[in-house]
Amino acid sequence: MRLLLSPRFRGTPPRSRGVLPRFHGRLHDPRTATVIGRWLGAAVLVCFVTGVVSHVLQEPPGALADRLPTRPVWGYRFSQGLHVASGIAAVPLLLAKLWTVYPRLFVTPPVRGVRHALERLSVAVLVASGLLELFLGLLNIAQWYPWPFSFRQVHWALAWVMVGALLLHLAVKAPLIAAHWRHRSPGTRQLPAPDARDRRSLLLGVGAAVGTVTVVTAGQTSTPLRPLDLLAPRHPDHGTQGLPINRTAAQARVSATAVRDWRLQVTGPRPYALTLPELALLPQHTEELPIACVEGWSASARWEGVRIRDLLDRAGAPHDARLRIVSLQRAGAYGVTEMGASYARDPLTLLALRVNGRVLSADHGYPARIIAPNRPGVLQTKWVSRIEVLT
Numbered sequence: 001m002r003l004l005l006s007p008r009f010r011g012t013p014p015r016s017r018g019v020l021p022r023f024h025g026r027l028h029d030p031r032t033a034t035v036i037g038r039w040l041g042a043a044v045l046v047c048f049v050t051g052v053v054s055h056v057l058q059e060p061p062g063a064l065a066d067r068l069p070t071r072p073v074w075g076y077r078f079s080q081g082l083h084v085a086s087g088i089a090a091v092p093l094l095l096a097k098l099w100t101v102y103p104r105l106f107v108t109p110p111v112r113g114v115r116h117a118l119e120r121l122s123v124a125v126l127v128a129s130g131l132l133e134l135f136l137g138l139l140n141i142a143q144w145y146p147w148p149f150s151f152r153q154v155h156w157a158l159a160w161v162m163v164g165a166l167l168l169h170l171a172v173k174a175p176l177i178a179a180h181w182r183h184r185s186p187g188t189r190q191l192p193a194p195d196a197r198d199r200r201s202l203l204l205g206v207g208a209a210v211g212t213v214t215v216v217t218a219g220q221t222s223t224p225l226r227p228l229d230l231l232a233p234r235h236p237d238h239g240t241q242g243l244p245i246n247r248t249a250a251q252a253r254v255s256a257t258a259v260r261d262w263r264l265q266v267t268g269p270r271p272y273a274l275t276l277p278e279l280a281l282l283p284q285h286t287e288e289l290p291i292a293c294v295e296g297w298s299a300s301a302r303w304e305g306v307r308i309r310d311l312l313d314r315a316g317a318p319h320d321a322r323l324r325i326v327s328l329q330r331a332g333a334y335g336v337t338e339m340g341a342s343y344a345r346d347p348l349t350l351l352a353l354r355v356n357g358r359v360l361s362a363d364h365g366y367p368a369r370i371i372a373p374n375r376p377g378v379l380q381t382k383w384v385s386r387i388e389v390l391t
């Protein structure tokens with residue numbers, strides 16, 4: 001109560017009249033907004049940059065497709081883990097920030113001119129796009145799509161709207177942010193601000209909330225935090241053969257007949273087909289590589305199989321060939337994917353037949369799947385039936 005009723009203001013609380021609520025809290029002020037805004041800004045920056053990385057790896061523009069880096073092998077695991085963790089951390093930060101500034105919704109007069117109206121409009125765009133962006137991301141982690149549009153395209157477009165509105169917001173508020181960036185304003189150099197203790201409590205609470213949501217979800221990608229992974233929808237250790245399963249063979253409608261009659265087709269200058277026993281006779285390689293899903297979970301596994309580049313050499317494919325990988329899958333997305341030359345030529349990129357010492361289970365892509373270093377999980381195609389050399 002003391003906090004809400006205290007008459008001692010710092011900063012300028014918005015004026016309100018009549019039926020509108022009155023705000024006396026000392027924490028609805030620019031200093032608190034600046035401090036929380038800095039944390040939120042850092043989370044948004046990390047989330048945005050890692051989001052761009054994820055987008056470029058999934059849909060590389062033009063010639064970049066053949067030059068994507070395949071090292072470090074855990075690069076995507078790290079960046080996508082950060083993307084989801086910073087997005088989750090941004091939720092309590094955004095809520096705290098909105099709480100700090102919401103009295104400004106009730107300023108009177110609501111519009112003081114064209115400039116003020118535009119400024120308020122840009123804040124509305126920022127708040128709406130930020131809330132929606134985080135909400136879409138969270139639902140995607142839960143694999144729940146109650147909307148008719150493509151998650152990825154909307155999440156991507158909205159990210160730019162949000163960042164644009166954020167830059168505008170920062171520019172408009174720059175003088176205010178600068179004035180409240182440091183701990184004490186010049187006039188009160190000697191005395192601690194009267195609201196310093198309240199603010200410290202609020203910030204500690206927000207920090208604790210961020211820490212908690214991070215610790216109970218980051219175990220989906222970080223091995224040391226794994227025992228505390230209580231809230232993430234997927235646990236990296238739960239699933240057959242030591243790996244989670246995003247789409248089962250049944251969900252992908254991979255038919256038993258198709259698997260029984262399976263042969264690997266490779267097209268190219270010298271096309272050929274191989275049965276599973278024939279593939280097993282080719283030189284086999286074992287690599288430890290992570291699967292890193294865009295949803296934020298990741299896990300490392302030991303994969304055994306044939307190098308893609310060996311299969312390509314056998315087909316007489318040119319050195320810079322890009323590939324199309326076709327799966328037996330008949331339902332849902334990711335049945336057909338493309339692979340740029342840097343992945344196709346990498347000695348670590350395998351057509352895997354085994355994982356963690358055993359033949360791939362049906363849900364992990366039996367008879368054969370792609371595993372490549374530093375690559376989003378969605379492109380690690382399961383149930384591979386054909387590799388097409390694109391020229």
Ligand SMILES: Nc1nc2c(c(=O)[nH]1)N[C@H]1C(S)=C(S)[C@@H](COP(=O)(O)O)O[C@H]1N2
Pocket residue numbers: 243244245246247252291292293294327329332333334335363364365377378379380381382383
């Ligand atoms: N054909 C096909 N391959 C696929 C998918 C799919 O839906 N269809 N899902 C991908 C996704 S999103 C991920 S994260 C990985 C997960 O592999 P796992 O289920 O073996 O752990 O497989 C990928 N390979």
Ligand SMILES: [Mo]
Pocket residue numbers: 246292293294295377378
């Ligand atoms: Mo995934």
